[in-house]
Amino acid sequence: MHVLIVAPYALWTPHLETDLEIAERHLEAGDRVSMLVCERDLPTCDTNKYHKRDQCFACIGRRRAGLARLSGPVAVYRIRDVLEAVDRERIAALPTRFESPAALRVFEFDGADLGLAALSSLISALRDADVSVDRDAKRRRLVAGLLRGAVQSYLATRRAVAATGADRVYLFNGRVAPMRGALRACQQLGVACAVHERGCDLDHYALYEGTLPHDIAYNDARIRRAWADPQVPRADKVALADAWYARRAHGVIPNWFSYSGHQEAGTLPPDWDAGRHNVALYVSSEEECAAIGKEWSGPLFDDQADAVRELCAALAGRRRDLRLYLRLHPNQIGLDNRSTRLLRGLASEFVTVLPPESPVNSYDLLRASDKVVSFGSTVGIEAAYWGKPSVLLGSCFYRDLGSTYLPESVEAAFDAVAADLPPRDREGALMYGYDQATFGVPFRHFRPDGVLGGEFKGARLRPPALYAAAARASGGVRALRRAAGGLVRSARRAQTAGWPGS
Secondary structure, three states: OEEEEEOOOOOOOOHHHHHHHHHHHHHHOOOEEEEEEOOOOOOOEOOEOOOOHHHHHHHHHHHHHHHOOOOOOOEEEEHHHHOOHHHHHHHHOOOOOOOOHHHHHOOOEOOEOHHHHHHHHHHHHHOOOOOOOOOOHHHHHHHHHHHHHHHHHHHHHHHHHHHHOOOEEEEEOOOOHHHHHHHHHHHHHOOEEEEEEEOOOOOEEEEEEOOOOOOHHHHHHHHHHHHHOOOOOHHHHHHHHHHHHHHHHOOOOOOOOOOOOOOEOOOOOOOOOOOOEEEEEEOOOOHHHOOOOHHHOOOOOOOHHHHHHHHHHHHOOOOOOEEEEEEOOHHHOOOOOHHHHHHHOOOOOOEEEEOOOOOEOHHHHHHHOOEEEEOOOOHHHHHHHOOOOEEEOOOOOOOOOOOOEOOOOHHHHHHHHHOOOOOOOOHHHHHHHHHHHHOOEEOOOEEEEEOOEEEEOOEOOOOOHHHHHHHHHHHOHHHHHHHHHHHHHHHHHHHHHOOOOO
16 A cells, blocks of 8 residues: 655644654555655645744754654655646636635635635634734735645645555645645545544544544544444443543543633632523634534524624523523633624623633533533533533534434524523433544554653654754844755755655
């Protein structure tokens, strides 16, 4: 087998290490391995959106340090080297200005949603789902660079697959601009492709065959398949699900950061009155899924903040004992955009707004509330697990598992929030918890020591001294020239020695 790993990003741990883990496994199996990389080829990327030299040198150096630790040779192709003249002409002809996010959202290249890919990267970079694409010249350059990078990766992946005859392709994430370009190229070519992301905990990575990690139907099928596995007794599955929910309730997120460290256990809002019908509404952070595609568009509401505003207006006076507690997501601390301003301004006689920095404990609020309303955040299925009626108003992986209420109209949503509802069956919540506790492939060669750190084959990957010096020297023209000359000499030496990537 010949595999191609599309790996333009080398600054992020554990994602570079996952690329290397996959490469090492295939080398051990006797397969041929090639890698498509960026060496300052992309005009911008998610790890270095303004194309700073020092970060580029550090990225190149880290990748080479990782490649040097592999047990066999890897043929390395640079994006700029595989592109042909006709590709460069097409890239040069790309639009450089979009009047609105909507215009970027619908832009396609060879039928691929690369405008949406650029928008997804832009939203993540600026942490604003309502981001402007035409605010000033700097923003326009960033948008144009992201789109160009998506198209470069798309075209380069097609060329690299043809050049190598790859039977299988691996790439990271698939959502952001260059990675979605690579994924769409593989899908159009019909070549087997796996997208890697974090697994159930730091010791695992996940593979998604031929699709985005955000694919709702794919994840639903995986959850059901795992739950139906006859080789694992039901009691063991339930125990693992129970443990997963218990850890989250104590602020332990096995594969990511916990955002609730500033919250105080045992705290409820100062105006809490147990005699009321108390509804906790948890607002999600929208950046991750704001530009995925139609399946992540809300079934009832297009915009979460506007939906909450409509909900508050519609429920005012509907029942005298209703109290709505609006919990903004803790990872929105410090954000000031249209959505956060709108949500903070919704406080009223029956609406209490708990801002991201509030010390009120989200799980104490969940346990004390009569009902939970969410737009797809994990707390929606957690509420169902803990025996609370849970009303889901958005799209998510647990939507069709049967443990949440799914209003079919806007008016039905308002009614569900105001009504007295019994909790739904917990089976779907157990299915979800078991999957989240177990999905993914255990690392063999990477040993994490934190969310963003670890060692690959016994070493922490750092740029070789030459690349580190080039990165440090990036502030001075003469030093840059010296560093660049050193890089060229190093590349020539590497080529003579047969070092892959030269």
